Amino acid sequence: MIIPANLRSQFPGLTNRPEAVFFDGPAGTQTPQRVIDAVVSYFTNTNANHGGVFATSVESDRILDGAHQAMADLLNAPSPHEIVFGNNMTSLAFQMSRSLARVLKPGDEIIVSRLDHDANVSPWTLAARDAGATVRWIDIHREDCTLDLDSFRKQLSSKTKWVAVGLASNGVGTMNDAATITLEAKRVGATVFLDAVHYAPHGPVDVQALGCDFLACSAYKFFGPHVGVLWGRRELLASLPCYKVRPSSNDLPGKWMTGTQNHEGIAGVAAAVEYLAALADGQADRRARLRQAMTSIQSYEQTLSKHLLTGLASRPRFRVWGVRDLNRLCQRVPTISITCKDVSPAHLSAYLASKQIYSWAGNMYAVEVSEQLGLEATGGFVRLGMVHYNTIAEIDRLLKALDDLG
Ligand SMILES: Cc1ncc(COP(=O)(O)O)c(C=O)c1O
Numbered sequence: 001m002i003i004p005a006n007l008r009s010q011f012p013g014l015t016n017r018p019e020a021v022f023f024d025g026p027a028g029t030q031t032p033q034r035v036i037d038a039v040v041s042y043f044t045n046t047n048a049n050h051g052g053v054f055a056t057s058v059e060s061d062r063i064l065d066g067a068h069q070a071m072a073d074l075l076n077a078p079s080p081h082e083i084v085f086g087n088n089m090t091s092l093a094f095q096m097s098r099s100l101a102r103v104l105k106p107g108d109e110i111i112v113s114r115l116d117h118d119a120n121v122s123p124w125t126l127a128a129r130d131a132g133a134t135v136r137w138i139d140i141h142r143e144d145c146t147l148d149l150d151s152f153r154k155q156l157s158s159k160t161k162w163v164a165v166g167l168a169s170n171g172v173g174t175m176n177d178a179a180t181i182t183l184e185a186k187r188v189g190a191t192v193f194l195d196a197v198h199y200a201p202h203g204p205v206d207v208q209a210l211g212c213d214f215l216a217c218s219a220y221k222f223f224g225p226h227v228g229v230l231w232g233r234r235e236l237l238a239s240l241p242c243y244k245v246r247p248s249s250n251d252l253p254g255k256w257m258t259g260t261q262n263h264e265g266i267a268g269v270a271a272a273v274e275y276l277a278a279l280a281d282g283q284a285d286r287r288a289r290l291r292q293a294m295t296s297i298q299s300y301e302q303t304l305s306k307h308l309l310t311g312l313a314s315r316p317r318f319r320v321w322g323v324r325d326l327n328r329l330c331q332r333v334p335t336i337s338i339t340c341k342d343v344s345p346a347h348l349s350a351y352l353a354s355k356q357i358y359s360w361a362g363n364m365y366a367v368e369v370s371e372q373l374g375l376e377a378t379g380g381f382v383r384l385g386m387v388h389y390n391t392i393a394e395i396d397r398l399l400k401a402l403d404d405l406g
Contacts, residue, residue, distance in 0.1 A: 001300075002279065004388065004389050004390065004391050005391075007032075007279070007388075008389050010032040010033055010034070011031065011032050011033070012033060012036065013031065014030055014389060017356075019356045020356045020357075020358060021357040021358060021390075021394045021397055022389070023357060023358055023384045023385055023386060023390065023394070023398070024359060024385060025201065025386065025390075026198060026221065026335050026360075026383060026385035027360055027385070028221065028226075029201060029220070029223050029389075030223070030389070031223055031225070031272070032272075035223065035224055035225065035268045035271040035272050035275065036268075037271070038268045038271035039225060039264045039265070039268045042060075042063065042264040042267040042268075043264055045059070046063060046267075047263075047264075048060045049260060050260070050263075063263075063266075063267050064261070064263060064266055065080065067267065067269050068081070068253065070269065070270040070274065071083040071269065071270075071273065072231075073277075073287045074200075074205065074276070075196075075205050075207050075217075075229075076205070076206040076209070076287060077207055077208075078208065078234070081234065081253055082233065082234050082237060082252065082253065084231075084232065084237070084253045084256040084257055085227055085257060085262075085266050085269070086227075086228040086229075086230065086257065086258075087226075087227075087228055087262070088218055089195065089197045089228045089230075090119040090123075091228060092229075092230040093119055093193075093195075093216060095256070096193070096214065096230070096240075097126060097127040098127070099240045099241050099242060100124065100127040100162060101126075101128075101131045102131075103161075103241070104127060104128060104161060104162070105133070107134075108128075108131070108133040109134045109135075109136055109155075109157070109159040109160050109161065110124050110125075110127075110128050110133060110134070110160070110163070111136045111137070111138060111155050111160055111163045111164070111185075111190075112124055112125060112135065112136075112137060112138070112164050113138040113147060113152075113166070113368075114138065114139055114140050114368035114372055115138075115145065115147055115165075115166065115169045115172075115174060115176070115368070115369050116164070116165065116169070116195060116368070117169075117195065117197065117198070117365050117366050118365045118366070119195070119197070119365065120165070120166055120195035120216075121164070121368070124193070133161070134159075136160075137151075137155070137368075138155065138165065139151040139372075140369060142372060142373060144174075144322060144325075145174045145321060145322040145323070146174050146331070147174070147177075147181075152181060153184065156184060156190075157188060158188055160185065160190040161189075161190055161191065162190060162192075163181065163185040163190045163191070163193070164193040164194075164195070165178060165181055165192075165194060166178075166199070167195065167198070167199035167200075167205070168196075168198045168199035168202065168332075168333045168335075169198065169322070169335075170197065170198035170364050170365070171337060171363065171364050171366030171369045171370065171383070172321045172322035172335070172381075173332040173333050173335035173337065174322055174331065174332055175199065175330075175332055175333060178194050178210055178212070179209065179210050182194070182210055182212045186211060191214070191236065192211075192212040192213050192214070193214040193215075193216070194210065194216070195215075195216055196216065197216065197218045197221055198221065198333065199217075199333060200218075200221055200222045201223065201388075202294075202297065202298060202301060202333040202387070203294050203295070203297065203298040203333075204291045204294040204295055204298070207231050213232065213233045213236055214230060214232045214236070215230075216228065216231075217229050219268070219269040222276070223272045223276070224268050224271070225262070225264075225272075226265060227265040227268070229269070237252050237253070237255070238255075242256060245258070273286075273290070276293050276294065277289040277293060278293075279296065280296070300388055301333065301334045301386065301388060302330070302334075303392070304334045304386045304390060304391075304392070305329050305333075305334040305336065305386075306326055306329060307392050307395050308334070308384065308386070308395045308398070308399075309324055309336065311396075311399040312336070312338065312399075315399070316341075317341050318338045318339070318341075318402060319338060319339050319341075320337070320338055321337045321338070321375075322336070322337060334385070334386040334390075335384075335385045335386070336383075336385075336386075337383045337384070338381060338382050338384065339375065339381050339382070340382075340405070344379050345362065345379040345380050345381055345382045346361045346362075346379050348361065351401075352398070352401060355397075355401045357394075357397065359385075360382070361379060361383075362379065362380040362381075363375070363376060363381075384398065
């Protein structure tokens with residue numbers, strides 16, 4: 001069971017600012033002490049480049065290998081060799097998009113969604129442009145910001161080669177039925193790329209159950225350092241053409257990990273996975289503990305969503321964008337975006353900051369959804385992004401601040 005009072009003490013970022021309410025998690029979460037320790041220990045004890053025969057390099061490679069296995073456990077990947085680390089999700093997607101541009105042909109089609117962060121849109125639309133392929137879009141239902149699966153089905157055909165969707169929207173919190181989208185895309189032979197960046201801190205991920213071909217996430221969104229992570233199906237990682245320097249490895253995952261990596265950050269990624277696994281009780285293997293911990297996080301976070309949505313429902317000055325129905329909490333993560341009738345998002349976010357409540361205003365790079373909702377011209381929305389270290393008391397502080405807004 002998730003009890004924030006017990007785990008908040010593990011986060012120096014939280015304890016150093018007891019006055020602050022961190023509702024900025026979707027832009028990057030705070031890190032527990034064990035992640036900080038792992039980064040410091042890397043520099044202190046094992047700082048070396050990859051592939052040497054001397055002690056620090058051997059030890060460094062052992063830590064990096066451990067991080068590949070840790071991420072394989074978090075995502076339920078069949079093999080640690082299918083885990084690729086990189087700068088961030090955006091860079092990994094652009095790297096993959098160079099390969100896509102080489103295999104797409106004129107007449108081929110790709111499908112992207114109007115709900116996604118632009119990092120899961122532009123890499124693919126630019127690849128399609130370069131290859132002379134056609135881009136098709138999955139629309140959204142504006143009333144609840146869910147994906148319009150009928151529009152997806154209408155776009156799907158034997159010409160579809162690539163489908164890119166997110167597991168959850170970083171703009172409005174909607175969780176997508178990625179397993180169904182994947183199943184239908186695979187029926188026409190398309191390759192499926194899932195963006196789990198926003199979803200990853202909020203629930204269990206299982207690439208085998210999802211049936212996708214690629215899934216990307218970013219450790220700084222799930223309590224780790226600024227490192228991007230890509231899982232890819234072994235056959236595809238092996239067969240797709242890759243832009244790389246000639247002397248570097250052609251094996252997996254080295255083929256896709258261009259240049260020298262952020263070793264200290266990757267050491268921290270393994271510690272972030274350990275932090276999550278340690279939230280579960282019992283002695284089961286790490287994958288089982290991760291599943292249990294992420295399921296507990298999910299149910300705790302639903303109590304946060306419920307409390308905030310209930311509070312906002314009785315304050316008509318504010319409008320919630322996305323799923324509001326308390327019976328559909330399993331269709332959203334606790335990322336709740338609002339606008340105010342008479343105060344701009346930028347002003348509202350600045351006002352909250354003056355009350356030590358941290359939020360973001362704008363479109364959060366979820367450009368299409370902000371446009372679809374007609375919010376682009378008025379500054380987007382204010383995103384109140386909660387994670388498992390947030391509390392009901394913090395939501396009550398936010399609601400009081402909203403009541404005091406002049
Ligand atoms: C849903 C989603 N996808 C992709 C990204 C880009 O991730 P990164 O910052 O690792 O490039 C973000 C970042 O906010 C995001 O929220």
